[in-house]
Amino acid sequence: MAIQKSSAPTIIDVAERAGVSRATASRAMGGYGRIAAQTVEQVRRAAAELGYRPNEVARAMRQGRTRTIGLVIIADFTNAFFDRATKAIVDAAKSHGYQVLITNTDEDIAAERQAIETLIDKQVDGLIVVPSTAAVHDHLATVQKSGKPLVLFDRRVDGIVATTITTDDFSGTEAAVRHAYAMGHRRFGFLVAAAGNYGHSTERPAVMISSVEDRINGFMSGCADLGIKPKQQSWMFCEDNARDPEIAVAKLLDQPKAPTIILTTNNDMALVLLKTAGNRRLVIGKDISLITVDDSQWAAAMAPGITVVARPVEDLGSITVEKLLAEIDAPGQKAEKIVLPTELIARGSVANLVMYPENEPENY
Amino acid sequence: MAIQKSSAPTIIDVAERAGVSRATASRAMGGYGRIAAQTVEQVRRAAAELGYRPNEVARAMRQGRTRTIGLVIIADFTNAFFDRATKAIVDAAKSHGYQVLITNTDEDIAAERQAIETLIDKQVDGLIVVPSTAAVHDHLATVQKSGKPLVLFDRRVDGIVATTITTDDFSGTEAAVRHAYAMGHRRFGFLVAAAGNYGHSTERPAVMISSVEDRINGFMSGCADLGIKPKQQSWMFCEDNARDPEIAVAKLLDQPKAPTIILTTNNDMALVLLKTAGNRRLVIGKDISLITVDDSQWAAAMAPGITVVARPVEDLGSITVEKLLAEIDAPGQKAEKIVLPTELIARGSVANLVMYPENEPENY
DNA sequence: GAGATTTGCGAGAACGTTCTCACAAATCTT
DNA sequence: AAGATTTGTGAGAACGTTCTCGCAAATCTC
Structure with a gap:
């Protein structure tokens, strides 16, 4: 026995x-x-x-590596983007024999700081961070001083030399503007989600998230190229909370010469627009048009489908992991800025106005 | 210096x-x-x-605990349920000083097995598992033999004595049937997502996920109570893939006496119905009615809003963590079966038919 | 003020692994 | 057949903590 x-x-x-x-x-x-x-x-x-x-803990102790990477991300459930990214990252890591410790920051810089500290204490071999803001980056510098490989996901941070994987939101938004123009739209609403205490206003806040900055610049560039004048544009910056987006949407729609199409920089805004339109008996793709960011099953399934600027989330995730593991395996890699292309998926949410001559730019 | x-x-x-x-x-x-x-x-x-x-690794080594818990879950992006659960679990764990190692199984039992092994090797202090099937549970027994606390999330597994946190899907579905009946519906379609290679058929597969079983039983119970006869019910079991749901939806709609309302057991099915309805120019909440499971921002934002059986995801997550940590802190807790209530959120996707007498049960 | 207790600290083991080094046995050279 | 090399193994250190023990100094007790 x-x-x-x-x-x-x-x-x-x-x-x-x-x-x-x-x-x-x-x-x-x-x-x-x-x-x-x-x-x-x-x-x-x-x-x-x-x-x-x-015992992997003992092994980690002796070998000085845990085969674990840390992911510091924001959870956003309106938008499957970060969830899909999380899955892509977890799956890619697993396929390379790594596990993932996840922390959610809710876009809060203090939480981000703390998460990074905790993950380093846990001796992760590397970190993937979605920075909640581009304004603060001393904690990222601390990561680098600790010698841990660091890769930034979806958002650039100036002042930090680190491999950064983003999408081409500039071109994506430009393409959206162009598409809307081609469909005959001449009055544009632009609804920008701006983290921080900005409430809702037309005044552009100073510091933002790089992907949002890119969308703003893409919008401006598209408008400039097509000769869409400032008076044909209604901008609205809006905090992404329960109250302000509704007010912002109402302001956009209640103008004397309301936009015929609204571009939003995230899906929270788009859903609020959808809801408001529904309440006002405005039919999407007919009375009011919409282009938003990130494809989703619901955007595809609705009637009409929502036209979106899609981002290659899965690729983004797997490339991020690959770059991080490359740096873990051979420290001292050159920091790269990788930008993946976006894709405009045209559906029915953009009305075709080409037959209405009163919308021609001459009228402005 | x-x-x-x-x-x-x-x-x-x-x-x-x-x-x-x-x-x-x-x-x-x-x-x-x-x-x-x-x-x-x-x-x-x-x-x-x-x-x-x-160094937390050294500390874990010496103390024999890592202050890390393992989460074995399925990622499902149609449905924010598991994503929200993940967030709730991660946040709850953090608030108790624990971190979470996440593995995604994609509903695959082999992946689930492997994930559990890896997490145990990494010396997690406890495990939260969403079992991909109720049919296999030797690997769960192995966890228990290893002495690691184990809590099952969202799905029961018979043959395993472990604390299990689920929602009352039985009553939820029953309530959905009752609501539809009260709105005058007498011909019910029931679209059941069934994991495993069942294609699409009216034949009920043998082994399923407990939450789906509960919904089936809830549907039957509701129908029995209200005197809804089998000929008033059209059942369809369908694998949750890219092809079969469309066929299943078509079959439901193409019947001579098509249902006036369709209940779906998950959001993939609901979105396929939405899409098909859109293609056929059927207006939701008028030409065809729908009740699905799990609330989401899009379900609320659409016009009309989708009536859903909502589950308290955040509570589910935090209670799960609390139960797991209780067992970690004081092993030998009694295994509990905790069932949280669901809530029917009535929106516009269920047409009000009470004025149409031809739908009265007498006609059947 | 002598014994009993408390307080504060250090030496060393322990957690479970891997890695370096040394060494004997086996095999290869010419 | 004697030296050189290769092969296979074991002893012991090391990773960075925490924990148990023992002991001296300080404080208490009557």
Whole structure:
């Protein structure tokens, strides 16, 4: 009768049962160093009989790496973007033998700071961070000083030299403007989600998230190219909370010469517009048009479907992991700025106005 | 000039700088054992000067616990349910000083097995599992034999004695049937997502997920109570993939006496119905009615809003964490089956037919 | 003020692994 | 067949903590 051990078997138990030393048992299990094939067999059998599984914490301790990466992200459920990114990152990491420790920051810089500290304390081998703001980056510098590889996801931070994977939101938004123009739209509403205490206003806040900045610049560039004048544009900056977006949408719609199309920089805004339109008996794609960002099943399934600027989330996630692991395996890689293309998916939410001559730019 | 250490400072460096022993430094940092207040101060200062942060891996090694829990979940982006649950779990864990290692199984039992093994190897202090099927549970038994606390999330597994947190999907679906009946509906379609290779058929598959089982039973119970006869019910079981749901929806709609309302057991199915309805120029809430499961921003924002059976995801997540941590802190807790209530949120997707007498049950 | 208790601290083991080194046995050279 | 090399193994250190113990100094007790 085998004696019942209270806790899990260790390599020492395996070594004893196989009649070899700890070192040899470890070599046999780890498949490294010089060791006789027969011994490996013997140790493996002993391990199997005992149900031995190596203790990864002890291993991490000795080897100085945990095969774990830390992900500091914002959770946003309106928008499957970060959820899909999370999945892509988790899956990609797994396929390389890494696990992921996740922390959610809710766009809060203090939470981000704390999350990063905790993950470093837990000795993750590298960090993927979605920075909640471009304004603060001393904590990111601290990561780098600690020697941990760091990759920024979806948002650039100036002042930090780190590999950054983003999407081409500039061109994406430009394309959206162009599409709307081609469909005959001449009065544009632009609804910009701006984190920070801005309430809702037409005044552009100073510091923002790079992806949002890119969308703003893309919008301006598109308008400039097509000769869409400032008076044909209604901008609205709006905090992404429960109250302000409704007010912002109402302001856009209640203008004397209301826009025929509204572009939004995130799906919260788009959904508020949808809701408001529904309440006012305005039909999307007919009475009011909409283009938003990020494709989703609901955007595709609605009638009419919502025209979106889609981002390659899965690629974004897997490339991010690959870059991070490359830096982990061989520190000192050159920091890259990788920008993946966006794609305009035209659906029915943009009305075709080309037959209405009163919308021609001449009238402005 | 201080000598630049290549790697992070350890407790030994702190001890040296403070002029005390390793043990004393550790006591000062950890705030345990007998130690003079003045010494604590001295050590703290030395630690701060060096930027010392305790190595959590070493700590885990010594203490035999990692303050990390493992989450084995399925990622499902149609449906924010599991994403919101993930966030709730991550946040709740953090508030108790725990971090979360996440693995996604994609409903695959082999992936689930492997994920559990990996997480145990990583010495998580406990596991939260969304079992991909109720049919297999030897791997869950293995977890328990390992002595790791285990809590099941959202789905019951018979044959395993473990605390299980679920929602009352039975009553939720029953309430949905009752609501539809009250609105005058007498011909019910029931679209059931069934994992496994069932394609699309009216034949009920054998083994399923408990939440889906509950919905089926709730539907049957509701129909029985209200006297809705089998010929007034059209059932369709359907694999949740890219092809079959469309066929299943078409089959439901193409019947000679098509249902006036369709209940779906998940949002994939609901979105396919929405899409098909749109293509056929059927207006939701007028030509065809719909009730699905889980509230979401899009369900609320659409025009008309979608009537749903909502589940208290955040509570589900935080209670799950609390139960798991209770078991971690004091092993040997009694396994509980916790069932949280659901809530029917009535919106416009259910047409009011009470004025159409031809739909009265007499006609059947 | 002598014994009993409390206080504060250090030495060293322990957690489970891997890695370096040394060394004997086996095999290869010429 | 004697030296050189290769092969296989074990002893012991190391990773960075915490914890148990023991002991001296300080304080209490009557």
